[in-house]
Amino acid sequence: MSANEEEDRLTNLVKTSGVPEVPTALKHIADANSLYTSGSYHPSLNESRNFIQVLIDGISIETDRHGNHSTGLPGGTANRIDYLFNVGFLNADEKAALNSGWGSLSAGSHPGVPEPEQARIGLILALEFGQLPMHKFANWKVNGYRGFS
Numbered sequence: 001m002s003a004n005e006e007e008d009r010l011t012n013l014v015k016t017s018g019v020p021e022v023p024t025a026l027k028h029i030a031d032a033n034s035l036y037t038s039g040s041y042h043p044s045l046n047e048s049r050n051f052i053q054v055l056i057d058g059i060s061i062e063t064d065r066h067g068n069h070s071t072g073l074p075g076g077t078a079n080r081i082d083y084l085f086n087v088g089f090l091n092a093d094e095k096a097a098l099n100s101g102w103g104s105l106s107a108g109s110h111p112g113v114p115e116p117e118q119a120r121i122g123l124i125l126a127l128e129f130g131q132l133p134m135h136k137f138a139n140w141k142v143n144g145y146r147g148f149s
Contacts, residue, residue, distance in 0.1 A: 006127040007033060013134035018141060019058030025051060029130070032123050041119035048126035049105035053077045055130055059137050063087055067145030077102060088147060089140055094132070101129040
């Protein structure tokens with residue numbers, strides 16, 4: 001599947017997700033792609049990271065708003081990944097993977113890896129890591145923000 005097809009799939013998932021800030025999320029992923037294409041690699045990597053952060057924030061906010069969990073909504077992406085684990089949205093492996101992917105996007109640079117490759121990998125991470133929580137979130141909502149069927 002091509003990157004454009006992956007972006008289209010992700011765009012459809014985000015549009016139908018019900019998370020807040022859909023236009024912002026879609027702008028981040030579109031900007032990541034266009035910046036990469038134009039050779040603005042570091043800004044592309046930043047937009048890929050921003051995209052993942054907006055999704056994590058949106059899922060966390062909606063879960064807090066509707067899930068009636070005893071765990072309060074924290075600020076900051078790392079804390080919100082922990083929150084999503086603590087309320088049962090993420091399992092331990094997913095939490096570790098999301099932290100790793102987001103951490104890689106947040107690192108700023110990866111010595112020894114050419115900047116174009118960093119941006120390409122960042123875009124791929126955003127496209128793929130974005131789909132996992134969006135698929136889960138659809139099922140999460142159906143189950144009252146408290147479990148999966």
